[in-house]
Amino acid sequence: ELPLTEACLEELGGQPARSVVADLVAEGILRRRPSGWFWAAARQRPHPAVDIRGGGGDQVAVVEADTGRLLGTVEAGSACTAVHPGAVYLHRGESFVVDELDLDSGVALVHPEEPEWHTSARSTTDICVVSVLQQQRSGGVSVALGEVKVTSQVVGYLRRLPSGQVLDAVPLELPPATLPTRAVWFTVCEEVLETAGLHPAAWPGALHAAEHAAIGLLPLVATCDRWDIGGVSTVRHPDTGEPTVFVHDGHPGGAGFADRAHAALRPWLTATRDAIAACECPAGCPSCVQSPKCGNGNDPLDKAGAIVVLDAVLAALAAATPHQAR
Helix, strand or coil, rough: CCCEHHHHHHCCHHHHHHHHHHHHHHHEEEECCCCCEEEECCCCCCCHHHCCCCCCCCCEEEHHHHCEEEEEEEEEHHHEEEEEEECCCEEEEEEEEEEECCCCCEEEEECCCCCEEEEEEEEEEEEEEEEEEEEEEECCEEEEEEEEEEEEEEEEEEEECCCCCEEEEEEEECCCEEEEEEEEEECCCCCHHCCCCCCCHHHHHHHHHHHHHHHHHHHHCCCCCHHEHHHHHCCCCCCCCCCEEEECCCCCCCCCCHHHHHHHHHHHHHHHHHHHHCCCCCCCCCCCCCCCCCCCCCCCCCCHHHHHHHHHHHHHHHCCCEHHHH
């Protein structure tokens, strides 16, 4: 691994970071050399401590109940979504159904089964702004980058046939999960939406569709997958007081995706708008505004309204920075 350098410590906060490094040196975890501070590999190699399946901390083991065979692991933060009771879990082409999820013990017990249906979790998500790191406002539109706290709770799941037909909705009582991370967001004041001809009844679906499409197109400007990020849209967020769309990193503390989105805001949202407009579907499909991981079952969605919202945001950004106009 590359060493920690003085430049690294400045980026990590300066003196507080130096104090932490000094403590690590005293404990023998780090060793000082002319080029910086290195991991003291003679004590213990760091590689086994790095989980190649993610950096989300604790893991939940997926275990076949009858045999005790370990099938895999999922991050604790996503366990309620991926291995809730009743969920269909796939492992190397084999299908299993979850019998029990014990978050305290970090174990999900499953049994082999080949049901004709698959499952999708339904959840509620709230997001609150912890701090605003950067913000710009122009013409009734604002864009920002900051630290947020995302609280999500799985409240049930749908059983669907391969055709998409919903067999039933099963309620669940699972604890909420909190994720401190980073997000990029934009707000559009109500007057701008009304002037653009968007009726208030269409705002929830328009914002929701814009959120989905923005998440789907973020991998164009950031090295990520749509499953690495999440989003929230609302017609009036308590922290902004306006219609707002958030796109946040799905990893504790952030993974740089929201930062990259903010840095490439114009190209990202332009590509998002153009992708929606270019799709030939009449009212929204998986290629434009539907999401395979939507906790609300892709409802409501307003494809045409999403274009109106994104046009308003892009027009405001162009007015604020004319030299960057598309």
